Amino acid sequence: MTVDNLYNWLMGFFPxxxxxxxxxxxxxxxxxxxxxxxxxxxxxxxxxxxxxxSSFMQxxxxxxxxxxxxxxxxxxxxxxxxDALKLLTKEDLIPEKADKTLFIMAPFMIFIGAFIAFVAIPxxxxxxxxxxxxxxxxxxxxxSLAVIALILAGWSSNNKWSLYGGMRSAAQxxxxxxxxxVSIVIVIMLTGTLNMQDIIxxxxxxxxxxxxxxxxxxxxxxxxxxxxxxxETNRTPFDIPEAESEIVGGFHTEYSGMRFxxxxxxxxxNMFVVSGIASTGFLGGWQSPxxxxxxxxxxxxxxxxxxIMFLVFVMMWFRWTFPRLRVDQLMNVCWKVFLPxxxxxxxxxxxxxxxFG
Amino acid sequence: MADYTxxxxxxxxxxxxxxxxxxxxxxxxxxxxxxxxxxxAGLYVFLWADFIAGVQLLVYVGGILVLIIxxxxxxxxxSSVRISHKSVQQGVGGAVIIWLFIFLSIVILKTPWLNQTAxxxxxxVAQVGKLLLMKYLLPFEVISVLLLGALIGAATLSREDP
Numbered sequence: 070m071t072v073d074n075l076y077n078w079l080m081g082f083f084p085x086x087x088x089x090x091x092x093x094x095x096x097x098x099x100x101x102x103x104x105x106x107x108x109x110x111x112x113x114x115x116x117x118x119x120x121x122x123s124s125f126m127q128x129x130x131x132x133x134x135x136x137x138x139x140x141x142x143x144x145x146x147x148x149x150x151x152d153a154l155k156l157l158t159k160e161d162l163i164p165e166k167a168d169k170t171l172f173i174m175a176p177f178m179i180f181i182g183a184f185i186a187f188v189a190i191p192x193x194x195x196x197x198x199x200x201x202x203x204x205x206x207x208x209x210x211x212x213s214l215a216v217i218a219l220i221l222a223g224w225s226s227n228n229k230w231s232l233y234g235g236m237r238s239a240a241q242x243x244x245x246x247x248x249x250x251v252s253i254v255i256v257i258m259l260t261g262t263l264n265m266q267d268i269i270x271x272x273x274x275x276x277x278x279x280x281x282x283x284x285x286x287x288x289x290x291x292x293x294x295x296x297x298x299x300x301e302t303n304r305t306p307f308d309i310p311e312a313e314s315e316i317v318g319g320f321h322t323e324y325s326g327m328r329f330x331x332x333x334x335x336x337x338x339n340m341f342v343v344s345g346i347a348s349t350g351f352l353g354g355w356q357s358p359x360x361x362x363x364x365x366x367x368x369x370x371x372x373x374x375x376x377i378m379f380l381v382f383v384m385m386w387f388r389w390t391f392p393r394l395r396v397d398q399l400m401n402v403c404w405k406v407f408l409p410x411x412x413x414x415x416x417x418x419x420x421x422x423x424x425f426g
Numbered sequence: 427m428a429d430y431t432x433x434x435x436x437x438x439x440x441x442x443x444x445x446x447x448x449x450x451x452x453x454x455x456x457x458x459x460x461x462x463x464x465x466x467a468g469l470y471v472f473l474w475a476d477f478i479a480g481v482q483l484l485v486y487v488g489g490i491l492v493l494i495i496x497x498x499x500x501x502x503x504x505s506s507v508r509i510s511h512k513s514v515q516q517g518v519g520g521a522v523i524i525w526l527f528i529f530l531s532i533v534i535l536k537t538p539w540l541n542q543t544a545x546x547x548x549x550x551v552a553q554v555g556k557l558l559l560m561k562y563l564l565p566f567e568v569i570s571v572l573l574l575g576a577l578i579g580a581a582t583l584s585r586e587d588p
Contacts, residue, residue, distance in 0.1 A: 090430065171457065202549055203476050210480045213488025217460060220495050224453065236499065239492055246488065263477075263551055 072096050072198060100198045104187050112337045116149040119385050126389040156333070159326035167323065168225040175222035176324065176331035182214030183338035190345040191265045193355050193369040204265035205257070208346055209250055212301065215339065216242045219310065219320050222332075226323035234319025237396065238303055238310030244403045245300040245307075251411035252294035255287055255418050256280060256350040265349055272353040275360030279353040284425070286417040291351040293407050293414070295380070298343035300403070302336060304384055306391035309399060344380035345373075352376050432472055439465030452498050456491065463487050477551045 076096035083092075124131025132145025163172055189204045191197040201207050216239050223235015257263060259280060260271040272279050281291045300307035311319040321332045348354060354376075355369030363372070394402070442461035449455045463486045470479035558566050 168453070171453065174457075201476065203480050203551060206477070206480045206484075206551075210483035210488070213484060213492070216488065216492050217457075217495065220492070220499070221453075221457065224495075224499060232499070236496070239496065243488070243492060 072100060074195070075099060100188075104184070104198065108184070108187065108334065108338050108341075111341060112334050113149040113153065115337045115340070115381060116152060117146065118382065119388075120145070120148060122382065122385040123389045126386070153330070156330040157327060159329075161326040161328065162323070164227060164323050166227040168227065171221050171225035172323075173328070175218050175225060176328040176335075178221070179215050179218035179335045180331045180338070182211060182218060183335040183342060185214075186211050186342040187338070189265060190342065191269060191349060191354055192373050193366050194266070195366065196370060197266065200264065200266055203263045205253060205268065205346065205350065206263045208342065209246070209253065212242075212246065212342075215301075215335070222324070223320040226320070228323050230316040230318070230322045231320050233316045234310045234322070237316075238320060241303070241307065241310060241399060242301050244400060245297040245407075248293050248403060248407035248411045249297035249301065251408070251415065252290040252297070253346070253350060255290045255414055258415070258418055259283060259287070259422070265354075269349055269354035269356060272356055273360075274356075276353075276358040278360075279351065279356070279358075281351040284418065284421045286414045286421060287351065289410065290414050290418075291347065293411055294350070295343075295347050295383075297403075297407060298347060299384055299387060300399070302339040302343055302384075304336070304340065305388040306394050307399060308393060309396055340381050340384055341377060344377040344384070347380055348373065348376035435465050435468035435472070439469065453495070456495050456498060459491060459494070460487060463491065475550055477554055 073096075076093055079092045079096055121131045132148035163169060186208055188198040189201050189207050191200075191204075219238040219242070220235045223231045223233070223238070226232075256268060260268045262268060262271070276282070280287050282288065303310050309315070309319075311321070316322075321329055324332060353372075355373040357363040357368060357372055439462055442458045442465065445458040446455045446462060449458065463482065467479040467482040470476070470482060
């Protein structure tokens, strides 16, 4: 969508040419660069948010940057910048016994997995990098790249904590993909499309036309999807792959500096993607909550971003209020609670649609 | 432009597939397989089969490849998984390869390929769904029963007290 518009706009400068591969590459690269900057900026905001949210939840003030000398700006606003600089300038260690190729590759793979998911997230009616026919399905599919990257990171470190972390994350992500997918099926059943924009357009007309309020089953499905999404991003209370108090740092135990920063960035990017899918599928995407008001494209971007950032905030809220689950509890919740409820939901939505149309 | 992309994807697929076979370290083979599967998914996109491409990623990358890597890591010598293979029976193998090459070449040359014009279908998903639930309903249901059986089997095997 954006790529097409940009390409046509660029072609407008050269009236004589009908097709130009170079311009197409430029039209593809420009949104990607913008997206990368957006992810980096969003990560800085999210890190600051996490610092402050955790502080307020624990009755602290968090980074404030008072006093002379080392100063983190007003209200500690420069703290994430300092964190980022620290990560970038830190010594880059590769363990001697590590498998170097895979060790170097894994952080980039996980980031690419998160990055290519961003292209299908609609920020507005025309603001989507690739308006795919199978948008929501594509998002579920590319999510699987993260699993492999995490296992490889765990394995290549040649450290038992890392290996445990990698294995745990693989088991966890694969398991929770199923309830998440089953909840997305409900969205597809009701809207009858896999296209992200069409899913959002289906939910036109205010708060009560959003899919979360369509019927009781979609209401449950939203929560199943969101909780499974948190599990897929390895966030507390589902952070057993990292679990500092059990297995040191899990798959990223041996990573430092820039490579660790990539894991960090991907975690926040994945939170954004999960929230993006949740707000597209259930919360009306860029639609305004009040029918007919605030419906201009720029308001659309505002609504989408505020829905996503609210869900990201909820994830942080969870992180600082719930204790970590045990491995067996985690699997029980997934297979014995979420999956049966999710399947019943599909059945229920079918019946509901038959009866109430 | 589409030509260049096609050749790029085809090259990635073929080279990584060769790497899968020729490498003697299992984990590297598995990682190379990742690129092969991505390449095949890209080829599906060229055939306007976007849904199949998605399924390819979801099932093969997200399921089967992870299972393979899991299997490699559950072996007891995870730190150095090398296959100590030697080339045996080279004569027979060569003969089979030559026969297979000639056979496939004949098949490829003789098949009356469907030459469609490059028109993007409106939505392949809807057509796939209609075909699955109308024309191919019986195979679809049979596969569902098979998968259900596999699920029940897995649950039975992993029970603590059978």
